[in-house]
Amino acid sequence: MSSDDEREERELDLTSSEVVTKYKSAAEIVNKALQLVISECKPKAKIVDICEKGDSFIREQTGNIDESCLEEGDIVKIDLGCHIDGFIAVVGHTHALQSGPVKGRAADVIAAANTAAEVALRLVRPGKK
Numbered sequence: 202m203s204s205d206d207e208r209e210e211r212e213l214d215l216t217s218s219e220v221v222t223k224y225k226s227a228a229e230i231v232n233k234a235l236q237l238v239i240s241e242c243k244p245k246a247k248i249v250d251i252c253e254k255g256d257s258f259i260r261e262q263t264g265n266i267d268e269s270c271l272e273e274g275d276i277v278k279i280d281l282g283c284h285i286d287g288f289i290a291v292v293g294h295t296h297a298l299q300s301g302p303v304k305g306r307a308a309d310v311i312a313a314a315n316t317a318a319e320v321a322l323r324l325v326r327p328g329k330k
Contacts (some may be wrong), residue, residue, distance in 0.1 A: 226266065231259070233258070234262075237254060238251055238252075238255040241254055273298060274298065274299050276296070276297050276307055276310075277295070277296045277297075278293065278294075279295075279296060280292070280293045281293075
């Protein structure tokens with residue numbers, strides 16, 4: 202069995218203590234970052250400075266944890282957000298690090314996520330709750 206097959210066989214869900222630990226660590230870091238950002242919200246504070254402090258805190262806290270490197274065949278989830286005067290835009294993108302089409306289980310997961318996103322997008326309209 203190749204390392205790619207082993208990686209595909211390993212379940213990365215909440216039944217894995219490794220996954221639960223990573224979620225808990227991420228939650229702890231982001232909650233501390235939130236408290237820091239809240240403490241910086243004062244009259245006359247520049248929003249960009251507050252954002253930079255929150256981002257810097259998260260980078261510092263994850264710097265020694267997240268040293269994973271991307272490899273051929275990896276599927277990468279990219280999430281970015283930006284706000285200008287409270288008007289927020291967020292984007293998410295799934296990117297495959299490989300030449301040629303994605304096949305097998307990875308293709309099924311990407312297709313399912315895309316279908317769910319399309320359904321959700323159709324439900325978003327003025328007047329809907």
